[in-house]
Amino acid sequence: MYKAILYCAVLIIPLSIVGCGDQRILEKLGFTQTTSYDLLPSENNGQEDKLMISVSIPKADPEGQTKRETLTAVSTTSKAAKIMLSRKTELSLVSGQLRNTLFGLSLAKKGLWEHIDTLVRDPAISQRVKVTLVNGNAHDLLMKDYLPHPRTGKYIDRLLEKEGKAQTVPHITLFEFTRDLFDDGIDPVAPMIRAVNDDVVIDGIALFNEDRYITKIGPDKSLIFSILRGNFKEGELSIDLESKGEHVMLSSLISKRKIKVHSSGYNQFSIDINISLKGSILEYIGDLHLSDEKDRQKLENSISDYIQFETKEMVTKMQKNKVDSLGLGKRIRNSLSYSEWTNLVWKDIYPNIEVRCNVQTKIKDYGKFEK
Known part of the structure; x- marks a missing residue:
């Protein structure tokens, strides 16, 4: 029994000394x-x-x-x-x-x-x-x-x-x-x-x-960039439809993006970015009556046209500056063989490809008040 205690002490003492040497005082x-x-x-x-x-x-x-x-x-x-x-x-x-x-x-x-x-x-x-x-x-x-x-x-x-x-x-x-x-x-x-x-x-x-x-x-267009970049389930977007004298505030946005690549020949590509948006209206200033289904459809179409224009403008800006921030090259790469992609100079082709943005908007609800 005495020998066992002695052996334990011999093992523990060196370990405790090593541990003390590695201390860090906060x-x-x-x-x-x-x-x-x-x-x-x-x-x-x-x-x-x-x-x-x-x-x-x-x-x-x-x-x-x-x-x-x-x-x-x-x-x-x-x-x-x-x-x-x-x-x-x-x-x-x-x-x-x-x-x-x-x-x-x-x-x-x-x-x-x-x-x-x-x-x-x-x-x-x-x-x-x-x-x-x-x-x-x-x-x-x-x-x-x-x-x-x-x-x-x-x-x-x-x-x-x-x-x-x-x-x-x-x-x-x-x-x-x-x-x-x-x-x-x-x-x-x-x-x-x-x-x-x-x-x-x-x-x-x-x-x-x-x-x-x-x-x-710019910070006022950052949510448009998020819509283009991928899917998300939360967000708010303020829209001024100046030509129609309307203002809309959308909340609880759900955005889904699908990208389709089309090839029409050697190094000839076009891309469709299909976006589906669903959201709730927190604020509306305009002449439409949101309790009327036809008026809601008109508003949905106006919102879709606005976002479609903004997304197209943003893609054009990226192509002009030769920044593929949306990862469109990854989509084209996935549609090609390895040898076809390695022989493709993507940075030279990217600014010239046709990118079409298609947006569909659905208003989930328009608040508690109805008239």
């Missing part, structure tokens, strides 16, 4: 929640551009004067900047709680992959970290406190989560951006934000050609 850790990246052009021609990286670190000290600590470093690489950031704080910086990465517009125009690649390779960083574009300087947006909102990092994260559920911006993570970047049949997109006085607002959807920012969809 109060001594700096959990990076949000990171911003900006391009600083070189002052001297021929020299490499500098990268400005800032981080926002929540503080758990209840006696502290601030709820977060912000750090900034300027370097040629993100990893070198991380070392410089570490020298400015008594905390040990860790990336396991990173929630969002903000990229300034000037950096996005040059290309993001070099910086996203660093994040993707880091085993401590989750692939679910959000990718967000800032219309302006990401550092300035992150450093500012927006009272009475929560601390800036949490404020932006909650804003994107809420707007993503409402279909006004796509939910884009490191995984999704990287997946679309390396897929030869689609280009990446990302939500865009900007600072307006004491608020951060959604500024639309950024469209990329490979990893370079090209153009954007």
